[in-house]
Amino acid sequence: xxxxxxxxxxxxxxxxxxxxxxxxxxxxxxxxxxxxxxxxxxxxxxxxxxxxxxxxxxxxxxxxxxxxxxxxxxxxxxxxxxxxxxxxxxxxxxxx
Amino acid sequence: xxxxxxxxxxxxxxxxxxxxxxxxxxxxxxxxxxxxxxxxxxxxxxxxxxxxxxxxxxxxxxxxxxxxxxxxxxxxxxxxxxxxxxxxxxxxxxxxxxxxxxxxxxxxxxxxxxxxxxxxxxxxxxxxxxxxxxxxxxxxx
Amino acid sequence: xxxxxxxxxxxxxxxxxxxxxxxxxxxxxxxxxxxxxxxxxxxxxxxxxxxxxxxxxxxxxxxxxxxxxxxxxxxxxxxxxxxxxxxxxxxxxxxxxxxxxxxxxxxxxxxxxxxxxxxxxxxxxxxxxxxxxxxxxxxxxxxxxxxxxxxxxxxxxxxxxxxxxxxxxxxxxxxxxxxxxxxxxxxxxxxxxxxxxxxxxxxxxxxxxxxxxxxxxxxxxxxxxxxxxxxxxxxxxxxxxxxxxxxxxxxxxxxxxxxxxxxxxxxxxxxxxxxxxxxxxxxxxxxx
Numbered sequence: 035x036x037x038x039x040x041x042x043x044x045x046x047x048x049x050x051x052x053x054x055x056x057x058x059x060x061x062x063x064x065x066x067x068x069x070x071x072x073x074x075x076x077x078x079x080x081x082x083x084x085x086x087x088x089x090x091x092x093x094x095x096x097x098x099x100x101x102x103x104x105x106x107x108x109x110x111x112x113x114x115x116x117x118x119x120x121x122x123x124x125x126x127x128x129x130x
Numbered sequence: 131x132x133x134x135x136x137x138x139x140x141x142x143x144x145x146x147x148x149x150x151x152x153x154x155x156x157x158x159x160x161x162x163x164x165x166x167x168x169x170x171x172x173x174x175x176x177x178x179x180x181x182x183x184x185x186x187x188x189x190x191x192x193x194x195x196x197x198x199x200x201x202x203x204x205x206x207x208x209x210x211x212x213x214x215x216x217x218x219x220x221x222x223x224x225x226x227x228x229x230x231x232x233x234x235x236x237x238x239x240x241x242x243x244x245x246x247x248x249x250x251x252x253x254x255x256x257x258x259x260x261x262x263x264x265x266x267x268x269x270x271x
Numbered sequence: 272x273x274x275x276x277x278x279x280x281x282x283x284x285x286x287x288x289x290x291x292x293x294x295x296x297x298x299x300x301x302x303x304x305x306x307x308x309x310x311x312x313x314x315x316x317x318x319x320x321x322x323x324x325x326x327x328x329x330x331x332x333x334x335x336x337x338x339x340x341x342x343x344x345x346x347x348x349x350x351x352x353x354x355x356x357x358x359x360x361x362x363x364x365x366x367x368x369x370x371x372x373x374x375x376x377x378x379x380x381x382x383x384x385x386x387x388x389x390x391x392x393x394x395x396x397x398x399x400x401x402x403x404x405x406x407x408x409x410x411x412x413x414x415x416x417x418x419x420x421x422x423x424x425x426x427x428x429x430x431x432x433x434x435x436x437x438x439x440x441x442x443x444x445x446x447x448x449x450x451x452x453x454x455x456x457x458x459x460x461x462x463x464x465x466x467x468x469x470x471x472x473x474x475x476x477x478x479x480x481x482x483x484x485x486x487x488x489x490x491x492x493x494x495x496x497x498x499x500x501x502x503x504x505x506x507x508x509x510x511x512x513x514x515x516x517x518x519x520x521x522x523x524x525x526x527x528x529x530x531x532x533x534x535x536x537x538x539x540x541x542x543x544x545x546x547x548x549x550x551x552x553x554x555x556x557x558x559x
Contacts, residue, residue, distance in 0.1 A: 051524065055528065058502070067520055101155065102152075104155065112159045119168060169507065173516075184358075185345060222460065223345075260343055262341060
């Protein structure tokens, strides 16, 4: 039996404070008190997430409406890694 | 880009292409790119505050002054073969930094003794005398 | 503590206590122009204590103690007691001050606007601030720049300037009055040190903040060069140059973002102090 793909969602609006600085995004994560300096494509990925959990492939569909994502397989692999690093920092949540 | 959609979405890729609006390329390639897209701020407290004050590292700490230091830096009973007695005086952060860089041995130590002492220092844990000083030496500044 | 002194430096009040009289007397002389209110409550206590049972008399050795302390601090010789007291005050600020975001930086003011210079020990930030203070600028501090998280202004913290090694001679030639200099302390853990009393107007106006207008990253001992520093890098470096960024939480985040977004930043490498001063005056003149 294969594992179901992970589903991701964003925290409540109040959990993050984001500010912009010269093309970079600064994120203050209130629950952890940590500050992160975040570069593209992470802010775009975070902005595309809603409160309803979605799989990485669905997230790609959403992003494709606004951005040119290039080759499909590479994009899917890449977004998976980015979502993992965001989840590890607590900036994105994984539905369980 | 493939256009499989039957309906025309005014904001979709077809419409954008018709309007001459190119969508911005979003680089999602993983690997190295994933790791470098976020920098998390690490507290600088230990480094900034410790630089304000000269710090020292006793080898070993006062509570275990009677024990000896083995070559790998662990503490062993006095008289253990190949182990060295503790240093009579604490070393300054500067001295330890220089020794860790490989330039100079810790003052008053032989080559082997220096290695044993440095290994002891590398094993310091939070709560042991000298740890904060050692931790501050690790910071980039 | 048999000997004690109350000091107010910028917004902070200290009570310095010592078992030995000499360091307190030296402090009293150097800080004689500073406002004193013996009855006001101190923000911090600094204590100069003997580092060991016999060390009060035999090879007297000072341990720096106070409300906030660092483990592993190396004791200092009594002849360096004045330096120990100054380091003790720095430590209280670094570990305990919460009313501003603290940045390891020097600052000077002109026309209501502040120039902030940040860098590691040896970058030259203290000496440059002291020299500008003798050239028509108001000296605001050499160790910590205090950023008000509500207003975004820089608040002065004009303690004694800590001059090291070559900087001592440089300032002795700039300043005629010997009374502005403390005793020469040789071979301290930080090299040869001599304290300089800030100019009279710096002390008189220690409660006047200034809007930050320019941030510099000076580096002494490098081939002359000036280059802009990107905001992302500035933000990153300032979080590392701050002793309380993390402790201030969201307020620190907002304040530092606003500061970084609104204050231009340049790296200035130099070999010669006079040349650096010229560059700085020129950069300042080019500001809108």
